[in-house]
Amino acid sequence: MIDTAVIVATSDASTNPILPDHRPILWPVLGKPMIIQVIEPLYRLGIHNFAVLIGVEDTVALSELQRRWMPDIKIEVSMVMPGESLGLAIQRIFSAISHQSPNFILMGHNTFLDDETLTSVVNSSERCMVQSASDQDSVCCVAVSVEDIESAAKGSQPKSLSEIMRALAKSTAKTIKQASWHIQVNRLDDLYALHEHLLETKEDPYILSEISDTVKIVPPVRIDPQVSIGQGSVIGPYVYLERGARVGYRAHIDHALILDRGNVDANETVQHAIITKSGRVHLA
Structure with missing residues (x-):
């Protein structure tokens, strides 16, 4: 059984203009930063040791990673050093933890x-990798070795995480599992698609704010604490209202995320x- 996860938190995603204060690693997902939502299912399956690799631009995430989100969890954070490629940084992390x-x-x-x-x-009884993919690709989980990592890290050209993982996938002939469902969150429409899936599948309490009896809720919906909703509003389906959101009287919201103290005016649809x-942003 696998007992350690290496989470690489440097991706091709960039800060979005409507979430200027949130690095993608901290994009909100049902009340928690995205990286915590990735860690949580692994934790529930018995992995309690996590090595998280971040870039210099993601140091704002340190305080969130140091919070006690789950009992008996160990999260060690490392940074890609100045002048160090992502491949070499991953190799360094793998070499350090492979002895333990x-x-x-x-x-x-x-x-x-x-x-x-x-x-x-x-x-599984293998060192493995979940291949980072584009939306069009399938995701497979393949066996890898430290030697595979060393080989993928070589080369003078800097490589993105996706490029490194594709190189690793080509270097091994053993596929452990092909994912039947996956989503890679690089853009805001991906973020919405993830919420839509989680709203359908998660069993967390879905209304955590006091709301008027005149407000109609059409599940699935998640409403964080400290959300203000005006009387006569209709919320849902497939809506997430993050802490600090404000919804005016008789507003109608469906298939939407209201994040980072967003505001919906009275009578607005x-x-x-x-x-x-x-x-x-309007979703396609």
Whole structure:
């Protein structure tokens, strides 16, 4: 069984104009930073040791990673050093933990898989990697070795996490599991798609604020604490209201995320959109 996870939190995603204060590693996902939502299912499957690799631009995440989100969890954070390529940084982490943990998993901070695939991977007796993929690619979990990592890290050209993982996938002939469902969160429409899936599958309490009896809730919906909703509003389906969101009287919201103190005006109809205090985007 795998007992350690290496989470690489440097990705191709960049800060979005409507979430200027959030690095992608901290994009909100049902009340928690995205990286914690990646860690949580692995923790539930028995992995309590996590090595998280971040870039210099993601040091803002340190305080969140140091919070006690789960009991008996150990999260060690390392940074990609100045002048160090991502491949060499991953090699450094693997070399350090391979002496303590014979089996471990490597994955990106923004890759989400179905529970069956994660369970198969965690219960395997291999060092393995969840291949980081584009939306069009399937995701597979493949066996890798420290030697594979060393080979992928070579070369004069800097490589992204996706490029490194594709190189690793080509270097091994053993596939542990093909994911039946996955999502790679690089853009805000990916973030919405992830919420839509989690709202359908998670069993967390879905209304954590006091709301008027005149407000109609159409599940699935998640409402954080400290959310203000005006009387006569209709919320749902597929809506997440993050802490600090404000919804005016008789507003109608469906298939939407209201994040980062976003505001919906009275009598406004919001559909297929993400709204924050800094702006809004409409989803295709």
